[in-house]
Amino acid sequence: MAQIDQTHDPKLESWVQSANGHQDFPIQNLPLGVFSPRAGGKRGGVAIGDQVLDLGAALAAGLFAGEAARPAExxxxxxxxxxxxxxxGPRRALRLRLSELLAKGSPDRDKVETCPHAAEACTLHLPAHIGDYTDFYVGIHHATxxxxxxxxxxPLLSNYKHVPIGYHGRASSINVTGTPVRRPKGQTKPPDAESPGFGPSRRLDYELxxxxxxxxxxxxxxxISIGEAADHVxxxxxxxxxxxxxxxxxEYQPLxxxxxxxxxxxxxxxxxxxEALAPFRIPQPQRPESDPxxxxxxxxAGDQSEGALDLELEVLLLTPAMKAKRMAPHRLALSHARHMYWTVAQMIAHRTSNGCNLQPGDLLGTGTISGPDQESCGSILEMTLGGKDPVVLASGEERRFLEDGDEIILKARGTRQGYASIGFGECRAPILPAA
Structure with missing residues (x-):
């Protein structure tokens, strides 16, 4: 597991003023991604406050040497x-150098100041080519x-508490935040219908x-063994x-x-x-004695002692009517990553236990992470009991499932006393009508 070091110091501040106290991207975070400024093509960058540090520009300025040079490039x-x-190892070396460059009092500030772009003027892209995508089902409250x-x-099938359940998804249709989602069409068969029909889905849902x-x-x-799995994240x-x-x-039966x-x-x-999440590692919640x-x-043992994540997870909904009235998004749910029944390492160990290979940039989904009550449901299917009990929004509107024009926003935040809080940035998308 990643260790806590000087880059996590809560007293550390950046000369990028917007980073100090930023809800997602203080200097203690330093997440990486791919962006394009208004003039120029796609390139790698680092989020710092309301800025994006251009790594290529920083390389050209001679700001990376030694162990940090290779990962920076x-x-x-x-x-x-x-x-x-x-x-x-290289990831830690880059993080340490980035922290030095962006810290208040950095001797290289004059050179670094020419490298950031305003985030609002940048377009964000998928950070890597995703060759394969596997979705798991480890949120036990959701499964229940x-x-x-x-x-x-x-409610739980007999294998659930023995094996991390998962399936292979479609990597080609994964989009970066902000990309609209078009309502899909498909075959459906209501319980009272004699045969299926084809048309737009009426029960569109999100999953946290x-x-x-x-x-x-x-x-x-x-x-990959369970003890080595964390090294592959x-x-x-x-x-x-x-x-x-x-x-x-x-369609789901039988495959x-x-x-x-x-x-x-x-x-x-x-x-x-x-490394950014090192302060937010917690023990995996203990299973009931009756569970296998x-x-x-x-x-x-190491995975059980620090393999879970202390992350608050939030779902927000913004409807067209709320946008017209300039209302704030309505919180649908507040959940937590500790509700995962299996750890990330257990998912990886099982995913590769038959010899299946993984490649850099492959993506794994945890499955929907719901909590034990209605206020922490990670999907509207659960929240409305399958559409029977509609959600009443702050605008007075009701939702049984998502409607065209609705926009779902996901957020995550790590908070621990004695450390700076960090976030993930938004994961959001509006829904377009079916084609």
Missing amino acids: AASGSALNAFLALGA NVGKQFRPDN ELGVWFGSGNAQGEP GGFCLLDDWSARDIQAW GPFLSKNFASTISAWIVTP APLPYLTD
Whole structure:
């Protein structure tokens, strides 16, 4: 696991004034991404306050040398796959140098000041080429809530507490935050219909998830052990895995999600590194005594002691009527990453246990992370009990599922006494009518 060092000092401030006290991107965060300024092409950058540091410009200014030079160059291009492949050591070296360059009193400030761009003038892009995407189902409250709607007496299937359940998603339809999502069409069959029909989904839903970026991969046929899994994590993001619940209900048996899930997923633009999240590592919540113990290949004492994340997760909704009235987004849910039944390391160990290979830039989704009550549901399917009990918004509107023009916004925040709070930036997308 990443260790706490001088880059996490809560007293550390930046000469970029907007970074000091910034809700997402203080100097203690330093997430990486890909952006393009108003004039120029795609390039690697670092979020610092309301600015984006241009890594290519900083390289040209001679600001990186020694151990930091190689990762700085790898992170300066139009995709971060080469940077992710380098692993933890080079990533730490770059973080340390970035902290030195951006800290108040930096002797290199005069050179660095020419490198940032105003974030509002930049376009954000997917930070890496995503070769493969795997979505898990580790939010036990979500699994229970959804299961109750179909199997009231037996909501969790017998394998859930033995194996991290997952499926392969569609990498080509993952979009960066801000990209509109078009309502999908598909086959649906209402319970009272004799045969299915085809048309726009009427039960469109969001899913509150964390995304995990893979760093260094593994060779085909060589599993990653549970004790080594954390070393293969390149960073984290927010993930909204959009779902068409009516299409899903008709198509998912016997092979699982297909067109109901692969039309779009949205991720936040910045890769928050494991080093930035070091202060927010917590023990994995202890399982009830009646639950089965994980099999040996999924068991590691270190992972259980610090493999969970102390992250608050939030879902907001902004409707067209609210925008017209200039109202603030309505909070739908406030959940927490500690509600994951399996750790990220357990997901990776299981994902590769059969010898399946991972590559730098592959993405893993945790599955919907819901809490134990209605106020912490990570999907509207749960919140409305399958559309039976509508959500009443601050505007007076009601929602059973999402409507055209609605915009979903996901946020995440790590807060711990004695450390600077950090965030992930927004993961948001408006919904367009079906084509």
